[in-house]
């Protein structure tokens with residue numbers, strides 16, 4: 515069992531509130547990702563779980579133990595938590611074995627047990643053949659696996675990972691995602707992962723918590739975060755999206771500064787924002803406008819191999835469309851095109867990015 519429960523957690527640095535009241539439960543064996551822009555409070559959350567920071571108010575429990583509360587505080591070394599940080603943080607003067615063995619050594623575990631546990635962990639992180647190497651003889655990804663091994667060797671209840679892959683190149687980062695997931699499945703451990711990379715969050719998480727300026731925007735599965743974002747901030751932060759302003763009445767939305775319309779079956783009238791992902795628009799040369807199409811002019815298109823990334827000017831608003839790569843030669847820059855809309859969301863336009871979705 516390793517469940518983390520938060521009750522009304524807040525955190526101030528001086529007068530500045532960096533975490534607004536947070537309550538929630540990270541379940542046993544769950545992979546939870548804290549996602550949000552730089553400075554939104556992700557690392558602060560991790561440091562509070564680990565015990566390097568004390569919440570200003572509220573309570574954190576790991577299983578039934580209150581690790582941080584009104585009148586008790588359990589220090590980091592008593593929380594049985596493994597951590598990996600963004601910088602590699604392996605000790606340069608120790609070889610792979612010594613780095614991974616270190617936490618057991620300071621716990622006073624006997625030599626034979628250290629040897630067998632380190633060897634087991636090194637196998638799990640695919641480093642067995644590097645056991646005697648020094649860190650400067652390892653690649654970035656291998657060093658990061660040493661840090662992961664060291665975090666896991668004490669059989670922690672919880673593994674905290676703070677942007678552990680951000681120093682790696684794109685290919686290695688992708689490969690490491692799957693390795694981390696594999697390790698999580700093998701050790702059945704609760705993982706709290708911090709990133710500002712939304713693809714990483716989508717690929718790895720059971721649950722994503724989107725933060726903005728210390729406030730939780732949404733806690734949901736990757737699919738719901740992508741397809742049913744609760745507000746404009748989340749819709750914008752995850753994936754690519756175009757927002758179109760408009761006026762809603764009688765089952766239609768009139769696009770701002772345009773005489774064109776999109777269907778709308780919700781009950782909101784007045785100012786709204788249509789949010790549409792570029793893969794939910796089909797670009798074609800069809801002149802017969804159906805009721806859910808907009809006419810525009812192709813401004814730019816970028817051939818990226820697998821996809822054709824287009825920008826279309828619809829009466830002054832630029833709409834992004836991601837079409838199949840093989841459509842690249844079908845459309846010419848400066849010529850009119852038709853955009854057929856499928857799945858899209860409609861937000862109330864109250865002038866903020868925190869607005870709730872209406873339909």
Ligand SMILES: Nc1ncnc2c1ncn2[C@@H]1O[C@H](COP(=O)(O)OP(=O)(O)OP(=O)(O)O)[C@@H](O)[C@H]1O
Pocket residue numbers: 527532550551552553554555556557558559710
């Ligand atoms: N020790 C501190 N004293 C004062 N302010 C701090 C301290 N640590 C962090 N902050 C502030 O708290 C806010 C949240 O910081 P935090 O490190 O949690 O952000 P983050 O989401 O991890 O950002 P990044 O993606 O850049 O790592 C920031 O505005 C930061 O400047």
Ligand SMILES: [Mg+2]
Pocket residue numbers: 556557558
């Ligand atoms: Mg951080």
